[in-house]
Amino acid sequence: MAGTHAAGVREPLVHLSRRTGMPFWKSWLIRLAALAAGLLICGAVAFILIEKLRDDPGKLGDFYCAFIKGSFGTSRKVWKMLKNLAILLSISLALTPAFRMRFWNIGAEGQTLVGVLGAIAVDFYLGGKIPEGLLIALMFLAALLCGGVWGLIPAVFKAKWNTNETLFTLMMNYVATFLVSYFLVIWVPSGSSSLAKLKYGKLPTLVNDYFLIVMIALLLTIGLYIYLNYSKHGYEISVVGESVNTAKYVGINVRRVILRTMILSGVLCGLTGFLIASGLDRTITTESVGGQGFTAIMVSWLANFNPLMMILTSGLIQILNQGAAQISQDFNVSGALPSVIVGIILFFIIGSEFFINYRLHFRHHKTREAIR
Amino acid sequence: MKKIAALLLSLILCIGCVSVIAEPVAQENIKLGVILLHDELSTYDLNFYNSVMEAAANLGLSEDQVIVKRNIPESEACAEEARDLVDEGCNIVFADSFGHESFLLEVAKEFPEVEFCHATGTMAHTENLPNFHNAFASIYEGRYLAGIAAGMKLNELKAAGKLKGEKPLMGYVGAFTYAEVISGYTSFYLGAKAVCPDVEMKVQFTGSWYDEKEEKAAAEALIALGCDLISQHADSMGAPTACENAGIPNISYNGSTLESCPNTFIVSSRINWAPYFEYLVRQKVAGEPIATDWVGTIQTGSVVLTDVNTAAAAEGTADAIADVRDELLAGVRHVFDTAAEGFITVNGEALTSYMADVDTDEAFTADTEAVSDGYFHESEYRSAPYFNVAIDGIELLNSKF
Numbered sequence: 001m002a003g004t005h006a007a008g009v010r011e012p013l014v015h016l017s018r019r020t021g022m023p024f025w026k027s028w029l030i031r032l033a034a035l036a037a038g039l040l041i042c043g044a045v046a047f048i049l050i051e052k053l054r055d056d057p058g059k060l061g062d063f064y065c066a067f068i069k070g071s072f073g074t075s076r077k078v079w080k081m082l083k084n085l086a087i088l089l090s091i092s093l094a095l096t097p098a099f100r101m102r103f104w105n106i107g108a109e110g111q112t113l114v115g116v117l118g119a120i121a122v123d124f125y126l127g128g129k130i131p132e133g134l135l136i137a138l139m140f141l142a143a144l145l146c147g148g149v150w151g152l153i154p155a156v157f158k159a160k161w162n163t164n165e166t167l168f169t170l171m172m173n174y175v176a177t178f179l180v181s182y183f184l185v186i187w188v189p190s191g192s193s194s195l196a197k198l199k200y201g202k203l204p205t206l207v208n209d210y211f212l213i214v215m216i217a218l219l220l221t222i223g224l225y226i227y228l229n230y231s232k233h234g235y236e237i238s239v240v241g242e243s244v245n246t247a248k249y250v251g252i253n254v255r256r257v258i259l260r261t262m263i264l265s266g267v268l269c270g271l272t273g274f275l276i277a278s279g280l281d282r283t284i285t286t287e288s289v290g291g292q293g294f295t296a297i298m299v300s301w302l303a304n305f306n307p308l309m310m311i312l313t314s315g316l317i318q319i320l321n322q323g324a325a326q327i328s329q330d331f332n333v334s335g336a337l338p339s340v341i342v343g344i345i346l347f348f349i350i351g352s353e354f355f356i357n358y359r360l361h362f363r364h365h366k367t368r369e370a371i372r
Numbered sequence: 373m374k375k376i377a378a379l380l381l382s383l384i385l386c387i388g389c390v391s392v393i394a395e396p397v398a399q400e401n402i403k404l405g406v407i408l409l410h411d412e413l414s415t416y417d418l419n420f421y422n423s424v425m426e427a428a429a430n431l432g433l434s435e436d437q438v439i440v441k442r443n444i445p446e447s448e449a450c451a452e453e454a455r456d457l458v459d460e461g462c463n464i465v466f467a468d469s470f471g472h473e474s475f476l477l478e479v480a481k482e483f484p485e486v487e488f489c490h491a492t493g494t495m496a497h498t499e500n501l502p503n504f505h506n507a508f509a510s511i512y513e514g515r516y517l518a519g520i521a522a523g524m525k526l527n528e529l530k531a532a533g534k535l536k537g538e539k540p541l542m543g544y545v546g547a548f549t550y551a552e553v554i555s556g557y558t559s560f561y562l563g564a565k566a567v568c569p570d571v572e573m574k575v576q577f578t579g580s581w582y583d584e585k586e587e588k589a590a591a592e593a594l595i596a597l598g599c600d601l602i603s604q605h606a607d608s609m610g611a612p613t614a615c616e617n618a619g620i621p622n623i624s625y626n627g628s629t630l631e632s633c634p635n636t637f638i639v640s641s642r643i644n645w646a647p648y649f650e651y652l653v654r655q656k657v658a659g660e661p662i663a664t665d666w667v668g669t670i671q672t673g674s675v676v677l678t679d680v681n682t683a684a685a686a687e688g689t690a691d692a693i694a695d696v697r698d699e700l701l702a703g704v705r706h707v708f709d710t711a712a713e714g715f716i717t718v719n720g721e722a723l724t725s726y727m728a729d730v731d732t733d734e735a736f737t738a739d740t741e742a743v744s745d746g747y748f749h750e751s752e753y754r755s756a757p758y759f760n761v762a763i764d765g766i767e768l769l770n771s772k773f
Contacts, residue, residue: 080456181579190736191550191554192550192552280448283447
C-alpha cells in the first residue's frame with residue numbers, strides 16, 4: 001500500500017474519523033454555535049425574501065425578537081408553547097422505546113391518530129348518555145387500545161415474517177387517515193365531513209386547560225427515563241437494539257421484546273391521542289395530529305433517545321415553530337416562509353451533531369504535519 | 373339573596389356587554405384579525421386574503437390594523453389563535469373555514485366585547501350570541517352566470533360538430549357531498565341548461581377541499597369519460613391544470629386561472645369578501661350591530677365574475693352574462709326556478725316542496741320549507757347554502773364523501 005501511495009495516488013482531500021470523548025462543554029458550544037449560525041443565515045434569507053426587511057433593515061431586530069415573542073410574548077403564548085411541547089414530547093417519548101430497540105417505527109402519526117379516533121368515537125356515541133367521569137375513562141381506554149393495536153400490527157409482522165417495519169408503519173399512517181375520513185362520512189350526515197366540537201368528554205381543568213397535559217407529559221418523561229435505564233425491560237430493549245444475536249444468546253425472547261415494546265410505543269401514542277381528543281380538540285379531522293408524529297422522529301433522534309433531553313429538543317422545535325409563525329404574522333408573509341426558516345435552523349443543528357461525532361482531517365494539514 | 377344578587381350582577385354585565393358592542397369605535401382603533409385555514413397557495417384562502425387587503429385599502433386602514441394568521445387548522449388551535457388575536461387588541465376576529473366555527477364560537481363566549489365573524493358557518497342564527505356572526509354570499513347566482521358561459525361554449529362545440537358524444541356533457545369536480553357544493557354545481561348546471569337544454573353533467577367528489585393530486589385525477593377521469601367541459605368546486609389548481617393539458621374548456625372558481633391556463637380558461641365566479649370586511653368595519657365605527665347572517669349578493673358587489681377569456685369562450689359570452697345578470701338583479705329570473713316546465717325535476721317530477729335543513733342540530737333534521745313563489749329560496753333563511761336536492765340530469769359518480 002505504501003508503494004502505491006508513494007507512486008502518487010492522491011489521498012482524498014478530507015477524510016473522517018470518529019471522535020469520542022469530546023468534553024461536555026465543547027459539544028454544547030458547537031451546538032450553540034450551530035444555532036447561532038442557523039439564525040444568522042435565516043436573517044440573511046429573510047432579508048432577501050421579505051420586502052419589508054429590505055426597505056427597513058432596522059426591522060431585523062423585530063425579526064429576531066419574533067422568536068422570543070412567539071413563545072413568550074404573553075402568558076397565553078407561554079402556555080400554548082408548553083402545551084405544544086408536551087404533545088410533541090409525548091409522541092417522541094412513545095417512539096423512543098422502539099427506536100432504542102432499532103425498530104424504526106415511523107408510524108407515530110397513525111398510532112396517535114387512531115388514539116384520537118378511538119377517544120372521539122366513544123365520545124360521539126356515549127357523550128351525554130353516561131356520567132362524564134366514566135365517559136372520560138372509557139375515552140382514555142379506547143385511545144390506549146387503538147394506539148396499542150396500531151403499534152402491534154407491524155410488530156407481529158416483523159416478529160413473525162421479518163417484514164420491513166419502516167415501510168409497514170409508514171403505510172399504517174395512511175390507513176389511519178382514511179379510517180378517519182371514513183368515520184367522518186358516517187358521523188356527519190350533512191356531507192361536510194366536519195365534525196363540530198363535541199359537548200362532552202372534556203379533560204378536567206386544573207389551573208388552566210393545558211396544565212394537566214403538561215403534567216402528564218412530565219410524568220411520562222420521568223417514567224420512561226426510569227423504565228428505559230433502570231428496569232429489566234429497558235435493559236432487554238437495549239440488548240436487542242445492540243445485537244439480536246447477543247440477545248438470543250443470553251436468552252432474551254426477542255420476539256416477545258419486539259411485541260411488548262411496540263405495544264408500549266402504540267399505547268403511549270394512543271395516550272397522546274387521548275390528550276388531543278379530550279384535552280384539546282374534542283373533534284377529529286385527518287389533520288388532528290398535524291404531522292407531529294413525523295416531527296417526533298427528529299425530536300427523539302436529536303435527543304439521542306434520551307427522554308430528559310427530549311424536553312429540550314421538543315421545546316426547541318416548538319419555540320422555532322411559534323417564532324416562525326409570529327414572523328409570518330408580523331411581516332405578513334406567506335405561510336411557506338416559516339417552514340423555510342425552521343428548516344434552515346434544523347439543518348444547522350442536525351449538521352452540528354455530525355461535527356460533534358466526527359473529526360475532519362484535511363490533506364494539507366497532514367502534509368504540514370509530515371514536514372514538521 | 374345571594375342568587376338575586378348574582379342575577380342582578382349578571383344582568384348588569386349583560387347590559388354592559390350590549391352597550392359596549394353598540395359603542396362606536398374610532399376607525400383608527402379598529403383592529404381586524406383574520407384566521408386562514410391555509411395560505412396563499414390555496415385559491416380559497418388567497419381569495420380571502422386579497423379581499424381583506426382590498427377592504428383595508430378601500431377603508432384606508434393602516435398595515436398594523438390588520439393581522440393575518442395563516443395555516444390555522446380546524447382544531448383547538450383556531451380557538452388559541454382567536455384568543456391571541458384578542459390579546460393583540462383585535463376588536464373584530466374573522467375565520468374563513470367551515471370547521472373553525474365551533475372553536476370560534478367558544479372564544480366568542482369568552483370575549484363578549486369582541487365581534488367574531490365566520491364565513492360559511494351555520495350556527496349564528498340558532499346560537500343567538502350578540503357577538504357571533506355568519507356570512508356567505510349568493511354565489512349560486514355567480515355559478516349560474518358562469519353556467520351560462522358553459523352552455524354557450526357547448527352550443528358552439530355542438531354547432532361545430534366537436535362534441536365528444538351525442539349530447540353535451542359537462543364534468544364537475546366537487547369536494548364533499550355537502551349543501552355548499554351541491555348548491556354550487558346545481559346552479560352551475562342550471563345556468564348551462566338555461567342556454568343548452570339537453571346538457572347533462574357528471575360529478576366526481578374528492579373528499580377534500582384542497583388536494584391538488586386528487587382534483588387533477590378527478591378532472592382527468594371526467595375528461596376520459598367524454599366530458600366536453602369541466603368546472604370545479606375545490607381549491608387547488610388540479611382541475612384547471614388537467615383541462616389545460618387536455619385542451620378541454622374550464623370554468624373556474626375562486627378567481628382567474630387565466631395565467632396558468634390561457635387556452636382553456638373561460639370565466640371564473642368568485643365571492644369578493646371585501647364588501648363584507650368593509651361592512652364589518654363600518655358597522656363597528658358607527659356603533660351599529662352586525663347582522664347575525666349576512667348574505668353578499670351581486671348588488672353588494674360580493675358575487676363577481678372575472679373577465680371572460682375571449683380566446684376560449686364562445687362569441688358573445690360577456691354580453692349574454694351581462695343580460696342574465698340584469699334579469700337576476702331585477703328579480704325576473706331565479707336560479708332555482710321550480711315553476712319553469714321541465715327545468716328542475718326530481719325523478720321526472722316537478723319540485724313543488726322541499727324541507728331544507730336550515731337550523732343546525734345533531735340529527736340534521738330538515739326543518740324549513742324552502743320552495744315557494746315558484747322558486748327555491750336559497751340563502752334566505754340563513755347565509756350558508758342549504759340547497760341539497762338531487763335533480764335530474766346530474767349524475768354523481770361517487771357520493772361517499
